[in-house]
Amino acid sequence: MNALAEAGAALIGGVLDHATTVHGGDLSDVVLIRLADGREAVVKSGPAPRTEAAMLAAISATGAPAPAVLAVDDRTLVIEQLPTRGSxxxxxxxxxxxxxxxxxxxxxxxxxxxxxxxxxxxxxxxxxxxxxxxxxxxxxxxxxxxxxxxxxxxxxxxxxxxxxxxxxxxxxxxxxxxxxxxxxxxxxxxxxxxxxxxxxxxxxxxxxxxxxxxxxxxxxxxxxxxxxxxxxxxxxxxxxxxxxxxxxxxxxxxxxxxxxxxxxxxxx
Incomplete structure (x- = not known):
């Protein structure tokens, strides 16, 4: 999990300060990272991160809510951390x-x-x-x-x-x-x-x-x-x-x- 967090931090040009596992992903690993400069982001592994990034962009383009894609490569997707204080x-x-x-x-x-x-x-x-x-x-x-x-x-x-x-x-x-x-x-x-x-x-x-x-x-x-x-x-x-x-x-x-x-x- 540390490797995933480090990869995500590198993709958005930051130094990793802390990482927390996000539960709920059945087929991918997901971590929430905090960088030394205070930024937060969600990092996700997967077989096709670029495909998922394109889908999130397509959803956002309609005006429907979706997290912004911060960075992506062939193995890692980094997306915006969104507030989730509701039901x-x-x-x-x-x-x-x-x-x-x-x-x-x-x-x-x-x-x-x-x-x-x-x-x-x-x-x-x-x-x-x-x-x-x-x-x-x-x-x-x-x-x-x-x-x-x-x-x-x-x-x-x-x-x-x-x-x-x-x-x-x-x-x-x-x-x-x-x-x-x-x-x-x-x-x-x-x-x-x-x-x-x-x-x-x-x-x-x-x-x-x-x-x-x-x-x-x-x-x-x-x-x-x-x-x-x-x-x-x-x-x-x-x-x-x-x-x-x-x-x-x-x-x-x-x-x-x-x-x-x-x-x-x-x-x-």
Whole structure:
């Protein structure tokens, strides 16, 4: 951890005074550093720091809150230390505004300028003009063969029905891609930053479904976000399946029951 802290301090041209481990990162090491001149910053390791830096810049460019990138190289990302003296329970309305702002940025198609990986799981972001095909071929389908055979067969059945269950061409919104409460920084009653992104362009409901996977946004979030298209509740488990499958592959069979439940909610 000292090596990571020293690398971060060097990247922003400072002398390390103190480093503290930041808990919560499952796939990266994260430290908060204080430099001899009093500056503070967050330093993060990872397989693709430049990719994450570009995503944070893309989020910030929409007007949605994100930490500023202070420095980056092939192994280390240094970002702004943001205030976090609040609770999301008091900031749902502000988060709704932030996510609506993020989704207001539109892409040319579905996907992202590069593919990347989350741990050992590759995430295929090749551009697509067809949203149900993107979700079938680049989100749900790739997990077949890596999970229990009975779950794989049910995913096959669901994939075959996606053209009738998902809109063909929703607006390709800029997605955070991993929007859960742990990736939302709050100070008092407002959101200071959306962190740890896995950005791509897709149906905005994907972020809303992810936000509802491990918790329930307050009513004020949806009021501030804006009107949802009819059928969101039917599409929600389909969109939640991707992060559930990612958790199953990354963290083990404890998530198999979640995948099973979401498949049942999706009708397979």
């Amino acid at each position: 999301l329970s008091y900031a749902w309305e502000n988060l709704g505004v932030a996510v609506a702002t993020l989704h207001g940025a539109q892409g040319p198609r579905y996907g992202w300028r590069e593919s990347y990986a989350c741990g050992l799981v590759r995430i295929d972001n090749r551009w697509s003009e067809d949203w149900p095909a993107f979700w079938a071929e680049q989100r749900l389908g790739p997990h077949r063969g890596h999970i229990d055979a009975s779950l794989s067969r049910r995913i096959d059945r669901l994939v075959g029905r996606l053209p009738e269950l998902l809109p063909a061409t929703p607006e390709p919104a800029l997605l955070h891609g991993d929007l859960w409460s742990g990736n939302v920084l709050v100070d008092h009653d407002h959101v200071t930053g959306l962190i740890d992104p896995a950005c791509y362009y897709g149906h905005g409901e994907v972020d809303l479904a992810m936000l509802s996977l491990f918790g329930q946004p307050g009513r004020s979030f949806f009021d501030a976000y804006g009107t949802l298209d009819p059928g969101f509740e039917q599409r929600r488990p389909i969109y939640q399946l991707w992060p559930a499958l990612m958790h199953l592959r990354l963290f083990g069979v404890g998530y198999a029951s979640l995948v099973d439940r979401l498949l049942r909610e999706a009708g397979v």
